[in-house]
Structures are given as C-alpha cells and as structure tokens.
Amino acid sequence: MKLKILIDKMIDWGNSIPATPWQMAALFAVTVILRNLMEALQLGIVFTAPAFFLHFPVAYVYPMMVLVFLMSRFSGYDTAKLLKIMVLTWVLTLLPPLIDYITGNTSDIGYFPLTRSNAGWFFLNFFNPAVKLTGTTTGIRIEALLGCVLAGVFTWAVAPDRRWLRGILNTIVFAPVFLSFFTWPYLVAILLQPLFPGDGTTLNLLQWHGATEAPLTGDSHFIVYIIDMIPVSLLSLWYVRELLPNKWNMLRNAFSQLLSLGLAAAAGTAAAIAIPPSSAITFCDFTVIAGALLAALWIAAGSALRGSARSTAVAVGLSLAWSSGWLTLVLALLASAVSLLPGSNRIRRPLTALVLFITALSPAGFNITAGAGLTAVLLIIVITVIACERKTANALFIIPMVVLLLSPPASETPAGLRGLNRRVDSFNRSGRIGLAMESAANLAASGGSWVKLAETAHMAGNNPRSRYLCDTSMARGDSTSSLMKVSINLAFARGDSSAFNDIYLRYVNSVDDPGDLNEAMMLRVNFLALSGDTASLNSLHSRAGMNSALMRSMATALMESGDTLSALQYSLAYLSSPDADAEAWAKAISIASVSGLADWDSLYNEAVECHGRCIPIMLARVRAPLAADSLPDRKELLDMCIQTMPGNPEVLQTAAMWHSEAGNPDSALVYSSRALAGARHPSRLVFDLTISSALEAGNPLEARIASEYAVSEYPDNIRFKAVLAGILEGMDPEANVPSFSDIPQAAAMKDSIAELVCNTAAI
Known part of the structure; x- marks a missing residue:
C-alpha cells in the first residue's frame, strides 16, 4: 500500500536522524520552552518559576511517558525508536497557540474545570466545534485529534500483526487518555477530594495547608508537579529497564542498599503523618509529605548509579524537595552530598539513611529530640549498619516505624506557624510591610505570636491595632522583653511620657543584653529630643559626656524648640563623628536650608564625597530651595531619584512639591496622586498636595475625588x-453643602475654593 510505504519512509527518516539522547532531550526542552513562551505571550505574562520549571514541563513529560508506554504495548515497536519518533513528533505541540492566533481565538489555553456533573458532557463534546469549553481552544482540539489519529496510523503501520485492530484500539484508547491530561488536576480532585477536609473547590484543595508549611507563591504548581511525578516515577522504572539495562542492573545489584535507604525514608514519612492529627491533614499536606518521600527515594536511587544517571536522579529528587518546602530542599541537598562522601560504605550508608529519614520527616513540624525522635535515629543507624552485612536486617525497620507512629517527634510549633514566623521576619527585613502584615495577622489568628503582629502593625503605622495587641497580651500576663519593646515604641509614638517612663523602667530591669540596653537608652534619648526636652538632654550630657548620639538628639530637640542656629551647630558637630550616615547628612542639609545659616550646596558636595549620590542626600538637596523659599533647581537629581525609586513615597512627595513650586501643576498632580495611590495610610500632606495640584491644574473632578478620600480617612478634619x-459648591452652586458659619476660617476657605472652581469651569 502506498500509504504504508510513505509512513514507513517517514518513520525510517526520523530514526535515521543522527542524535544522541541528550540532543533529543534538548529538542524536547526547546519544544516545551517555546510552547510555554507562546502561551505566555498570548496571556501577556511570563510564568513564575514553579510553573515554568516544574509544573508545565512535567505536564508534557507525563503524557509523553504514558503515550509511549501505551503505543509500545499496542504496536510492539522498539521502545528506544518509538521514544525518538515521539520526541520528534512532539514539535506538533507548538501548533495550538499558532492555530489560535491564526483563527483569532482569544480564549486562554488551560485545564477544563471538570466536575462530577459535567465530566460525561466534557468527554462527549471535546471534539464538537459547536460547543465552547473553558481552557479548550480550537488549537487544543486539533492537537488532540492529530495525536489520536497519528497514534493509530503509526500503530497500523508498524504492528507485526492485526494492524487494523491494533491501530483502531490505539486511537480509541488514546482519546480518553488525551482528554484526561487536558483536565488532569480537576480529575485528581474529583477522585481524591472526598478523602480530605476542604471547602469543595479544586483551587483550595491544591493550596490549602493545615499541617505543613505553605509556600509564598506557586502552591498549586508545586502540588500538581508532585502529583504528576508519582506516576512519572513509577513509569521511570519501566523506562530504565527498557532503555538502560546496565543502569537497571546497577539498581538491582544495589537493591539491599536501596532498601535500607528507602525504609529509612519511609520511617520519616510515617513520623510526618503521625505528627499532626489525622483530621488536620489536608490534600496539600498529604501531597507535600509524599513529595518529600519521593525526593528521598530519587536521591537514594542516585546513590546507586553513576555518571549522568546519578546526576539526573539527584536533580529530580531536588526538584521534588523544592516542591515540598524550603527545609526539605536544604535537607535533600545535604543527603545528596552525604551519599557522595568518601570512605567506607558502612559509614556513608547509615549517615545517608539518617539524613533521608529527616528529609522525609521535614514537611511536618518536628523536633528530633521530642517523642521517640532520638530513639528512632539510633535505631535507624544501628539497623542500617547491620543491614550492610545482613540483608534480612532490613525487616527491623518496622521497629522505628512503629515507635514513631506511637510517639512522633512533634514540635511545639507546628510547621504552618513555623513558616508564617519565618515569612513575617523575611518580609519585615526586606521592607515589605504590607505582605508582613498579612502574614503576621494570619500567624496571630492561627494561634501564633501576637508580638509579631504588634511589631508589624506599628511599623505599618497602625498604632491603635498594635496597642490593642500589646495591652491585651500584657493583661494576659505576657511580660517578654520583645513585647515591652513594642510598647515603648508605641508610647514614644504617641508622646505619652508617663507610659514611656513606666515601660522603659520595666524593660531595662528585665533585659541583660548590652545591645538591648543601649537600644533602649537611645530610644529614651530620641524621646527627649522629639519632645524638645533639652534640659534632660543637657543633664545626660553632663553625666555621660557628649557622645555622637546625644549630639544628634540635641539637634533634633533644638530644631523642635525653634532654635535653628543651635540645631545646626549640633548637627554639623555630629557629622564629624564616624556614626554619621547619609540620613545625618540629609538632616544637616535640611536644617541649613530652613535656617539659612549654612550653604546647603557645600554640605551636599561634602555628603556626596562621603556617601556618594544616596537617595536621602539627593532628596534633601532637591528640597533645600523649597524650604528656603527659593526657586526649585537640580531637576537632574530629582529625575535620578524617580528613576531609581519610582514608587518611594518620599520621592513622589518631593517630586510633587518640586513641580508645584516650579509651576507644573499637571506633573505635580501625577506624582502626588501616585503617592496617594501607593500609601497604605496616606498622610495629610499627601492629600494636601494632591488636592492643591488638582485645583491648580484646573481639574476639579480629581480634586473632589481626592477630597472625598481625605474626608473618609480623616473624618474629624474640618479643613478637608x-x-x-467648596469644590462641590463650585461645581454645582445649588449643591447642599455645610456653610461652616460657626467656623470663620473654614467658611472662608470653602468660599475661596468654590470661587476658584467656578472660575475654572467658566474658562
């Protein structure tokens, strides 16, 4: 038959292409990466690392492995040749985005949201072009149809006998298998959701952690990757046996060694499952624990292999560990390194078994010294040593498993709270206060520390919330130094000298660390400075000598009291100390501009020589003429600040003030509105800048919108x-607005703004 001859020639041509296994792997990788990039361009995004490196690649690897396995059963064709043909044919997966682009299809490629009620309807209508399916585009349907037909044709062409029957059966079997991949996570949810607690939605099933730590982002991608890797890992054994018989023999010969390592990892998994209450284990928890076990098993398998096979096995294990959590990844790296240690196998194998045990245990909130943790560690080491000589000793691993199930090494801090603690600290250190607030609130609501939330709320400017948390904790008997430190800062912020002094004395009497005591002392000095208490500062000066910190505080206190000359003198004196940072130079420039008693340009040049063009120094120089009622200048410094930190509130406020003074109200409105949009708790200054800029720009609508926002944020502010x-009256003279007749200044302001807005509308 001419068709068979043509197909045979195409198959022979594919097999004749000279390519090493690694080159074929590179072709597959290029295909997958291009497909992901094409979908990303269609969506206008770049996929995150968990999606791009884990979930989406395995979403192609898993189907290919299943399809090659099925085709080898139906066709009887050589597995190595079949895999090569499949990799070449896999380039056709680039078609769906191209077809969708050509046909003008604007739908996104994705998984179909399968449910028990629509499953039959989905499978019956997948190839029906008249029915629209979520996530299933025209290109996807053509891809699936081509795959089913080509699989049947290939099997018909190469099968040794009953070619028509084999080809038709292959096509029929391929259809539901193909379709299951297009809705795979939802299919898994339908099958397993009844076994775990949840709210019935697939998205939360793939993201809800109860007993394990949740990653910051990419949770569903990690979970789907682990789910896919379970069948991929099982199929890998078949592929190794078929394609790499020498590696298969290595694994068989090292079975006793691998059994010891695998059972040690299984003991860790048993402990991880036993630590939380069974009713608290969600689907995500179970999957993450399974992922840690798989990671340990892949690393164990890698220890018995050599060369690229070992590297591949370890890399797969580390990817699974990454999906299971940061701690699991760290321990998996340690296990990989320990398995390569030089020396006797009698030492290396027990150490590897121990680290793999902890790796598999790591997703749960564990404490190796609690429960039967140390006992299990000793048993695992002893049994592994004995198993080096007697293979039957592996049966003894049942002992640590039972011991761990009866007395798991549970930590007082569950894994979820442990992760939230770490996340709050990380966000606070990086200045991401909004994200830190969300995590700290979740931590407190979940039964964790209230101090973290109190600290974060204070840093976010939500002092009433922070004070509630501190006062409630103290009322319940919490007198930890960390809590008192927050309370001191709160008293400092509200200027409550009585509360400040009371908590300050309690704090200094409860801590012994010199660093903490020095920090408290500096806080007291700053409190005296901001309250303008120069007498107390002078008293400290007479008793302790004028150190650099006191000079800085005296400058602040004198500035508060209006003595700009003395403030400038102390500020300049402080600049000669080694503690003077960029902020200190910026403050000196600001005092010089306000007082008019020093050349701010000279100070700026000296500051640049010491610290370079730092943002605080440049901003202080840009604001200097504004404070001195001079014309704004040095726009190049302002532009540099904006380009360097385009979302910084202080930069945006400075830009708004500069452009307002320069007679550019439109630009001032752009920057002030950006500052207003980005502020969690906008200050009165930001509102003033936005409203005044909008009025100067002849934009009463934006001025009204900003004013409404200001009134909602500051309901007691009469001026707003x-x-x-005034704006409402100017836009509509018939508007029913307050007259403020009992507040002459407010009434005059209302009338002047109404007149301004009315004149603007008349132009």
Missing part, C-alpha cells in the same frame, strides 16, 4: 471638609 464643600 471645607475644601470638599
């Missing part, structure tokens, strides 16, 4: 209410 009333 008067401004809003």
Whole structure:
C-alpha cells in the first residue's frame, strides 16, 4: 500500500536522524520552552518559576511517558525508536497557540474545570466545534485529534500483526487518555477530594495547608508537579529497564542498599503523618509529605548509579524537595552530598539513611529530640549498619516505624506557624510591610505570636491595632522583653511620657543584653529630643559626656524648640563623628536650608564625597530651595531619584512639591496622586498636595475625588471638609453643602475654593 510505504519512509527518516539522547532531550526542552513562551505571550505574562520549571514541563513529560508506554504495548515497536519518533513528533505541540492566533481565538489555553456533573458532557463534546469549553481552544482540539489519529496510523503501520485492530484500539484508547491530561488536576480532585477536609473547590484543595508549611507563591504548581511525578516515577522504572539495562542492573545489584535507604525514608514519612492529627491533614499536606518521600527515594536511587544517571536522579529528587518546602530542599541537598562522601560504605550508608529519614520527616513540624525522635535515629543507624552485612536486617525497620507512629517527634510549633514566623521576619527585613502584615495577622489568628503582629502593625503605622495587641497580651500576663519593646515604641509614638517612663523602667530591669540596653537608652534619648526636652538632654550630657548620639538628639530637640542656629551647630558637630550616615547628612542639609545659616550646596558636595549620590542626600538637596523659599533647581537629581525609586513615597512627595513650586501643576498632580495611590495610610500632606495640584491644574473632578478620600480617612478634619464643600459648591452652586458659619476660617476657605472652581469651569 502506498500509504504504508510513505509512513514507513517517514518513520525510517526520523530514526535515521543522527542524535544522541541528550540532543533529543534538548529538542524536547526547546519544544516545551517555546510552547510555554507562546502561551505566555498570548496571556501577556511570563510564568513564575514553579510553573515554568516544574509544573508545565512535567505536564508534557507525563503524557509523553504514558503515550509511549501505551503505543509500545499496542504496536510492539522498539521502545528506544518509538521514544525518538515521539520526541520528534512532539514539535506538533507548538501548533495550538499558532492555530489560535491564526483563527483569532482569544480564549486562554488551560485545564477544563471538570466536575462530577459535567465530566460525561466534557468527554462527549471535546471534539464538537459547536460547543465552547473553558481552557479548550480550537488549537487544543486539533492537537488532540492529530495525536489520536497519528497514534493509530503509526500503530497500523508498524504492528507485526492485526494492524487494523491494533491501530483502531490505539486511537480509541488514546482519546480518553488525551482528554484526561487536558483536565488532569480537576480529575485528581474529583477522585481524591472526598478523602480530605476542604471547602469543595479544586483551587483550595491544591493550596490549602493545615499541617505543613505553605509556600509564598506557586502552591498549586508545586502540588500538581508532585502529583504528576508519582506516576512519572513509577513509569521511570519501566523506562530504565527498557532503555538502560546496565543502569537497571546497577539498581538491582544495589537493591539491599536501596532498601535500607528507602525504609529509612519511609520511617520519616510515617513520623510526618503521625505528627499532626489525622483530621488536620489536608490534600496539600498529604501531597507535600509524599513529595518529600519521593525526593528521598530519587536521591537514594542516585546513590546507586553513576555518571549522568546519578546526576539526573539527584536533580529530580531536588526538584521534588523544592516542591515540598524550603527545609526539605536544604535537607535533600545535604543527603545528596552525604551519599557522595568518601570512605567506607558502612559509614556513608547509615549517615545517608539518617539524613533521608529527616528529609522525609521535614514537611511536618518536628523536633528530633521530642517523642521517640532520638530513639528512632539510633535505631535507624544501628539497623542500617547491620543491614550492610545482613540483608534480612532490613525487616527491623518496622521497629522505628512503629515507635514513631506511637510517639512522633512533634514540635511545639507546628510547621504552618513555623513558616508564617519565618515569612513575617523575611518580609519585615526586606521592607515589605504590607505582605508582613498579612502574614503576621494570619500567624496571630492561627494561634501564633501576637508580638509579631504588634511589631508589624506599628511599623505599618497602625498604632491603635498594635496597642490593642500589646495591652491585651500584657493583661494576659505576657511580660517578654520583645513585647515591652513594642510598647515603648508605641508610647514614644504617641508622646505619652508617663507610659514611656513606666515601660522603659520595666524593660531595662528585665533585659541583660548590652545591645538591648543601649537600644533602649537611645530610644529614651530620641524621646527627649522629639519632645524638645533639652534640659534632660543637657543633664545626660553632663553625666555621660557628649557622645555622637546625644549630639544628634540635641539637634533634633533644638530644631523642635525653634532654635535653628543651635540645631545646626549640633548637627554639623555630629557629622564629624564616624556614626554619621547619609540620613545625618540629609538632616544637616535640611536644617541649613530652613535656617539659612549654612550653604546647603557645600554640605551636599561634602555628603556626596562621603556617601556618594544616596537617595536621602539627593532628596534633601532637591528640597533645600523649597524650604528656603527659593526657586526649585537640580531637576537632574530629582529625575535620578524617580528613576531609581519610582514608587518611594518620599520621592513622589518631593517630586510633587518640586513641580508645584516650579509651576507644573499637571506633573505635580501625577506624582502626588501616585503617592496617594501607593500609601497604605496616606498622610495629610499627601492629600494636601494632591488636592492643591488638582485645583491648580484646573481639574476639579480629581480634586473632589481626592477630597472625598481625605474626608473618609480623616473624618474629624474640618479643613478637608471645607475644601470638599467648596469644590462641590463650585461645581454645582445649588449643591447642599455645610456653610461652616460657626467656623470663620473654614467658611472662608470653602468660599475661596468654590470661587476658584467656578472660575475654572467658566474658562
């Protein structure tokens, strides 16, 4: 038959292409990466690392492995040749995005949201072009149809006998298998959701952790990757046996060694499952624990292999560990390194078994010294040593498993709270206060530390919330130094000298660390400075001598009291100390501009020589003429600040003030509105800048919107209410607004703004 001859020639041509296994792997990788990039361009995004490196690649590896396995059963064709043909044919997976682009299909490629009620309808209508399916585009349907037909044709062409029957059966079997991959996570959810607690939605099933630590992002991608890797790992054994018989023999010969390592990992998994209450284990928890076990098993298998096979097995194990959590990845790296240690196998194998045990245990909140943890460690080491000589000793691993199930090494801090603690600290250190607030609130609501939330709320400027947390904790008997430190800062922020002094004395009497005591002392000095208490500062000066910190505080206190000359003198004196940072130079430039008693340009040049063009120094120089009622200048410094930190509130406020003074109200409105949009708790200054810039720019609508926002944020502020009333009256003279007749200043402000807005509308 001419068709068979043509197909045979194409198959022979594919097999004749000179390519090493690694080159074929590279072709497959290029295909997958291009397909992901094409979908990303269609969506206008770049996929995150868990999606791009784990979930989406395995979403192609898993189907290929299943399809090659099935085709080898139906066709009887050589597995190595079949795999090569499949990799070449896999380039056709680039078609769906191209077809969708050509046909003008604007739907996104994705998984179909399968449920028990629509499963039959989905399978019956997948190839029906008249029915629209979520996530299933025209290109996807053509890809699936081509795959089913080509599989049947290939089997018909190469099968040794009953070619028509084999080809038709292959096509029929391929259809539901193909379709299952297009809705795979939802299919898994349908099958397993009844076994775990949840709210019935697939998305939360793939993201809800109860007993394990949740990653910051990419949770569903990690979970789907682990799910896919379970059948991929099982199929890998068949592929190794078929394609790499020498590696298969290595694994068989090392079976006793691998059994010891695998059973040690299984003991860790048993402990991880036993630590939380069984009712608290969600689907994500179970999957993550399974992922840690798989990671340990892949690393164990790698220890018995050599060369690229070992590297591949270890890399797969580390990818699974990454999906199971940061701690699991760290321990998996340690296990990989320990398995390569030089020396006797009698030492290396027990050490590897021990680390693999802890790796598999790591997703749970464990404490190796609690429960039967140390006992299990000793048993695992002893049994592994004995198993080096007697293979039957592996049966003894049942002992540590039972011991761990009866007395798991549970930590007082569950894994979820442990992760939230670490996340709050990480966000606070990196200045991401909004994210830190969300994590700290979740931590407190979940039964964790209230101190973290109190600290974060204070840093976010939500002092009433922080004070509630501190006062409630103290009322319940919490007198930890960390809590008192937050309370001191809160008293400092509200200027409550009585509360400050009371908590300060309690704090210094409860801590012994010199660093903590010095920090408290500096806080007291700053409190005295901001309250303008120069007498107390002078008293400290007479008793302790004028150190650099006191000079800085005296400058602040004198500035608060209006003595700009003395403030400048102390500020300049502080600049000669080694503690003077960029902020200190910026402050000196600001005092010089306000007082007019020093050349701010000279100070700026000296500051640049010491610290370079730092943002605080450049901003202080840009603001200097504004504070001195001079014309704004040095726009190049302002532009540099904006380009370097385009979302920084202080930069945006400075830009708004500069452009307002320069007579550019439109630009001032752009920057002030950006500052207003990005602020969690906008200050009065930001509102003033935005409203005044909008009015100067002849934009009463934006001025009204900003004023309404200001009134909602500061409901007791009469000035904002008067401004809003004036804008509303100017836009509509018949508007019913307050007259403020009992507050002459507010009434005058309302009338002047109403006149301004009315004149603007008349132009």
